Amino acid sequence: MHDYRETSPLRTCRLTALCAICVVALLGAGCGAEDDADSASTTPAGKARLSVGTTVAPITSIAANIGGDRVQITGIVPEGTNSHTFEPKPSVAELLSTIDVLFTNGLKLEEPTRDLAEANLKSGAEIVELGTKSIPESEYAYDFSFPESGGKPNPHLWTDPKYALKYAAVIRDELVERDGDDAAYFKANYDKFKAKVDEFDKAMRTSFATIPRAKRKLLTYHDAYAYFAKDYGWDIIGAIQVSDFEDPTPKEVAGLIDQVKETRVPAIFGSEVFPSPVLEQIGKEASVKYVDVLRDDDLPGAPGEPEHSWLGLMHFDYVTMTEAMGGDASALKAFKPGDVAPDEAEYPQ
Ligand SMILES: [Zn+2]
Numbered sequence: 120m121h122d123y124r125e126t127s128p129l130r131t132c133r134l135t136a137l138c139a140i141c142v143v144a145l146l147g148a149g150c151g152a153e154d155d156a157d158s159a160s161t162t163p164a165g166k167a168r169l170s171v172g173t174t175v176a177p178i179t180s181i182a183a184n185i186g187g188d189r190v191q192i193t194g195i196v197p198e199g200t201n202s203h204t205f206e207p208k209p210s211v212a213e214l215l216s217t218i219d220v221l222f223t224n225g226l227k228l229e230e231p232t233r234d235l236a237e238a239n240l241k242s243g244a245e246i247v248e249l250g251t252k253s254i255p256e257s258e259y260a261y262d263f264s265f266p267e268s269g270g271k272p273n274p275h276l277w278t279d280p281k282y283a284l285k286y287a288a289v290i291r292d293e294l295v296e297r298d299g300d301d302a303a304y305f306k307a308n309y310d311k312f313k314a315k316v317d318e319f320d321k322a323m324r325t326s327f328a329t330i331p332r333a334k335r336k337l338l339t340y341h342d343a344y345a346y347f348a349k350d351y352g353w354d355i356i357g358a359i360q361v362s363d364f365e366d367p368t369p370k371e372v373a374g375l376i377d378q379v380k381e382t383r384v385p386a387i388f389g390s391e392v393f394p395s396p397v398l399e400q401i402g403k404e405a406s407v408k409y410v411d412v413l414r415d416d417d418l419p420g421a422p423g424e425p426e427h428s429w430l431g432l433m434h435f436d437y438v439t440m441t442e443a444m445g446g447d448a449s450a451l452k453a454f455k456p457g458d459v460a461p462d463e464a465e466y467p468q
Contacts, residue, residue: 162189164300171294172218172236174229175202175416177277178249178286179464180429182222184312185290187460189301193218195232197467198417199392203274204364206231215239220293225251226259226274247293250276253285260349264342264358278415278436279346280316280323283429287312311459318454319430325450326441327351334444336382338375340398341390343415356382359398366397379405386443388413410443422466425457 160168169190173179179194186192195211196202211232215221216239223229223236225248236246259272276282291309295302327335335353337344342358357375359367367375379387379401389398389411402409412435419435420427426435434456441448 160191162298162301166298166300169220169294169298170218172214172221173464174221174223174232176418176466177283177416177429177432178222178224179466180418180427180432180458180462181277181283181286181312182290183462183464184429184459185287185305185308186294187304187308188463189298189304190294192464194464194466196229196416199468201364201392202228202416205229207235209235211235212239216241219244219297221246222290222293223248224274224277225249226254226276227271228274247289249286249289250274250282252289253282254346260345262342262345262355262358264360273342273345275343275415276346277429278343278433279350280320280433281350282346283433284313284316287316308460315430315459319433319456322450322454323351323437326437326446326448327353330441330444330446334384336384337440338379338382338384338387338401339390339413340388340395340411341393341413341415343390343413356384359395359401360393366395372397372401376401376404379407385445386410388440388443390414392417408443410439412439418466422464422468423462425455427466428456428458428462430456430458 162168169186171182171186171190171192173182173192173194175196176194176198179192182192193214195207195214196205212235215236218240221236221240221244223233223246228250233246240246253276261267262273265271265273277286287309291305294305332352336356337348337353338357340359342355342360344353345355347353348355356378359375384407386408387398387402387410389395389409391412391414394411398411399409414432414436418427418429418432420431425431434451434454438448438451441451
């Protein structure tokens with residue numbers, strides 16, 4: 120289990136206390152640990168680094184691309200868990216009481232974390248809902264997994280690069296406001312990030328264009344691509360996962376099998392976070408490939424590796440989709456995902 124105290128000021132306090140003892144013991148002979156702790160927690164201007172909390176890993180990665188090594192970022196939702204039902208442990212309150220800003224997705228994705236933050240944030244700290252700031256309510260998507268009657272819109276804006284860039288701009292503006300000394304650094308990181316995302320967008324469009332428009336149809340288990348589909352010319356023909364995260368009824372499954380046969384898609388997609396025997400059964404009975412590796416918030420690779428990033432995640436998904444649908448993914452494969460600034464964020468696993 121991840122221990123948030125690893126990165127909290129408590130550790131710094133313990134180090135400082137230890138240093139005080141060592142300074143006394145050595146009669147002012149110095150204590151290297153104190154210097155290390157200081158340089159790790161201050162900006163080049165000598166101020167304490169902003170302490171930033173984030174929820175899901177893609178948001179943590181986007182924040183790291185903008186904040187780089189000038190802010191201290193701690194993710195809250197462990198990778199590979201169901202972020203839609205995630206409830207933070209009471210111990211997360213300790214982290215929330217120390218941060219300056221909490222970046223969440225919003226669109227009702229992280230209500231329990233939001234509630235805990237509201238009860239524990241220190242004075243002057245705030246919650247910034249990136250998704251909510253990036254799309255007007257009139258453009259919220261409601262669908263099979265996220266019906267309007269349930270009151271929760273589809274929250275997966277970040278699988279669409281257009282919105283991920285908006286998230287990055289909101290993060291940039293928030294960091295600039297709170298740490299003006301590093302404004303030029305955050306702005307330069309955003310510009311580099313935007314250039315890279317624009318390049319990725321081009322590669323996506325080139326690769327998708329190799330799949331006839333009529334064949335760009337997605338049946339996924341987890342309904343994470345609604346906004347992406349609209350912007351990149353794909354049709355979502357359905358999602359298996361219903362709003363309460365239960366399996367669909369046998370009647371619904373039979374309907375989906377018919378639909379897959381009718382649309383003659385070459386592949387249907389499952390999620391690596393939500394193994395689905397139902398989707399496997401649909402694939403078998405409709406005689407189409409079942410590709411069960413898509414992911415929407417669990418970054419590929421391990422922290423520190425270039426593919427362990429929002430861009431790495433999107434790259435993996437869209438290469439997978441293109442190839443499974445019989446397209447040519449070489450433009451996407453020529454693109455190298457990675458970060459534009461050092462990613463020193465904590466990703467709970
Ligand atoms: Zn999701």
